[in-house]
Amino acid sequence: MKYAFSFLAVLALVLIAWLGSMIPGMQYLFGVAIPYLAILIFLGGFVYRVVQWAKSPVPFSIPTTCGQGKSLDFIKQDKLDCPTKTSEVVARMFLEIFAFRSLFRNTKSELHEGPKITYESSRWLWLAALLFHYSFLVIIIRHMRLFLNPVPQWLQFLDFLDAGAMLQVGAPLLYASDLAILAGILFLFGRRLVNRNVRYISLANDYFPLFLIFAIAATGILMRYFLRTDIDIINIKELLVGLVTLSPVINAEIGSIFYIHVFLVSALLIYFPFSKLMHMGGVFMSPTRNMANDSRAKRHINPWNDPSIKPHSYAGYEDEFREFMVDAGIPVEKELPPKKDEE
Amino acid sequence: MYNKGTIIPGLIIFVLFVTFPIWFNGLTTAGDLPKPELPPGGEKQCVESADYMRANHMQLLNEWRDNVLRDGNREILEIDGKKYPKGLQTACMACHSQKEKFCDSCHTYAAVEPYCWDCHLTPKETASKEAIH
Numbered sequence: 001m002k003y004a005f006s007f008l009a010v011l012a013l014v015l016i017a018w019l020g021s022m023i024p025g026m027q028y029l030f031g032v033a034i035p036y037l038a039i040l041i042f043l044g045g046f047v048y049r050v051v052q053w054a055k056s057p058v059p060f061s062i063p064t065t066c067g068q069g070k071s072l073d074f075i076k077q078d079k080l081d082c083p084t085k086t087s088e089v090v091a092r093m094f095l096e097i098f099a100f101r102s103l104f105r106n107t108k109s110e111l112h113e114g115p116k117i118t119y120e121s122s123r124w125l126w127l128a129a130l131l132f133h134y135s136f137l138v139i140i141i142r143h144m145r146l147f148l149n150p151v152p153q154w155l156q157f158l159d160f161l162d163a164g165a166m167l168q169v170g171a172p173l174l175y176a177s178d179l180a181i182l183a184g185i186l187f188l189f190g191r192r193l194v195n196r197n198v199r200y201i202s203l204a205n206d207y208f209p210l211f212l213i214f215a216i217a218a219t220g221i222l223m224r225y226f227l228r229t230d231i232d233i234i235n236i237k238e239l240l241v242g243l244v245t246l247s248p249v250i251n252a253e254i255g256s257i258f259y260i261h262v263f264l265v266s267a268l269l270i271y272f273p274f275s276k277l278m279h280m281g282g283v284f285m286s287p288t289r290n291m292a293n294d295s296r297a298k299r300h301i302n303p304w305n306d307p308s309i310k311p312h313s314y315a316g317y318e319d320e321f322r323e324f325m326v327d328a329g330i331p332v333e334k335e336l337p338p339k340k341d342e343e
Numbered sequence: 344m345y346n347k348g349t350i351i352p353g354l355i356i357f358v359l360f361v362t363f364p365i366w367f368n369g370l371t372t373a374g375d376l377p378k379p380e381l382p383p384g385g386e387k388q389c390v391e392s393a394d395y396m397r398a399n400h401m402q403l404l405n406e407w408r409d410n411v412l413r414d415g416n417r418e419i420l421e422i423d424g425k426k427y428p429k430g431l432q433t434a435c436m437a438c439h440s441q442k443e444k445f446c447d448s449c450h451t452y453a454a455v456e457p458y459c460w461d462c463h464l465t466p467k468e469t470a471s472k473e474a475i476h
Contacts, residue, residue, distance in 0.1 A: 043361060047354055054344045147364035149374035151454035159454065168458060171401040232397040233453045238376060244364040245373045284353060303345065 003193070006207035010215050010264075017263030021256050030259040031239055032248045038266035045273025046281060053285045057303035061295040064288040066105070084294045093290060097283055100129050125191065132184025135177040136213075138162060139220075142177070146233075146240045170225065178221055185214050209277055212268055219261040230255035377448040382438035390422055390434070401457065404431060431463050440466045 021030045067078025080101075083089045095101045103126035107119045142159055145151045165176035189210045192202045223231055235252040242248035272278070284290065318325065318332055325332050344350070359366070368374075389396055391403070407429040410416040420427040420434075427434040439445045442465040450457065464472065 043358060046357070050350065050354055051344065054346060054350045057345065144364055145454040148367055149452065156454050156456065160456065171405040172455070228398045228402070230394070230398060234377060234397070234449055237453055241368070241373050245368055247373060
């Protein structure tokens with residue numbers, strides 16, 4: 001049910017763009033107005049979300065520690081998994097962002113007869129996530145050739161590598177990243193269906209981005225290799241270069257598949273800041289990853305604290321209440337001073 | 344806002360990344376559109392319509408290559424009384440004789456580097472090779 005709803009939502013988006021772009025005059029809406037709106041909402045929403053997070057205080061020092069913390073000299077510290085210095089935190093964040101290290105540690109737990117629970121490492125998620133994210137990145141960078149005029153050399157080189165990895169299959173050349181993103185996304189989707197535990201916790205808003213990104217990749221591939229009617233790259237590039245130089249023009253008929261693709265990308269951009277996709281910004285903002293585990297060396301001040309309330313140590317507390325404590329028979333660390341007089 | 348020192352530069356970097364094509368293009372310079380030069384001989388007719396050729400010429404060429412080189416099918420196409428032996432040099436370049444002014448103009452604009460020229464020669468190159476030997 002949850003995936004049917006998301007699937008229908010994406011299908012509705014496709015239909016809107018397909019039918020809408022065939023109405024004369026609506027090409028400007030789908031090719032110019034909506035993309036501009038989408039990029040503004042994306043940028044504005046993204047910055048807004050990050051600023052909102054940055055305004056939230058972190059009351060406690062809460063880094064996740066996944067290894068031996070800094071201790072005595074002869075005990076080896078796990079510097080990446082229990083960092084105490086900024087440089088170690090940076091290294092940990094770098095590996096998290098570029099190599100998805102926390103997914104690498106993913107384990108699968110199973111309950112057997114007995115009852116007995118077993119854990120085994122399960123790295124398929126890590127592999128598919130790497131495949132998906134990196135191919136998506138390559139695809140986004142590759143698309144810059146349609147926005148830049150002239151196209152820089154390094155961009156052509158990336159294109160050359162991406163197509164070259166598939167050894168010149170078809171025309172236009174087949175890209176490795178196209179296959180990789182489909183493989184990645186199909187695994188990530190299949191995992192939500194097949195793995196009972198993940199299926200149970202999956203919601204419509206987990207399936208929606210998967211369907212949406214799949215549809216974007218699929219329409220892109222269809223446009224490049226199969227539905228080529230009225231897909232003249234020169235007209236498309238003229239529009240896209242126009243968009244980024246703030247003087248968009250649509251001078252020719254462009255096939256509906258192009259408008260569907262652009263509309264789906266716009267939908268993704270608009271959806272992005274208000275969804276789980278904000279993990280792109282959130283991974284940097286996560287206090288469980290970006291804090292050093294140094295709470296024993298450095299006092300973490302809760303920003304919520306009322307500055308007029310001073311720290312009150314136990315020694316001070318006992319000083320204040322010693323008489324009453326002795327009276328009530330509560331043990332004290334320092335006895336009352338001996339009484340002098342009563343002569 | 345906490346940690347302004349890292350978050351604000353981070354956001355600026357993010358915005359620069361997203362707006363990359365805008366500032367990289369120099370804001371308002373769209374550059375020139377390609378103007379492929381029509382055949383110098385003045386031919387008006389091709390194997391398919393201009394619209395079809397714009398969108399599909401690469402697939403047609405691949406089909407021809409497979410026909411000729413892989414299946415040995417060198418059947419000569421006859422369209423409206425004109426004969427076209429399947430081949431880039433024999434059919435296409437018979438009219439579109441200037442690769443630099445025809446093929447390259449759009450390919451450079453769209454940053455496409457077809458591997459036709461790994462094997463094929465342009466009429467210009469053929470002439471210069473003949474001059475050497």
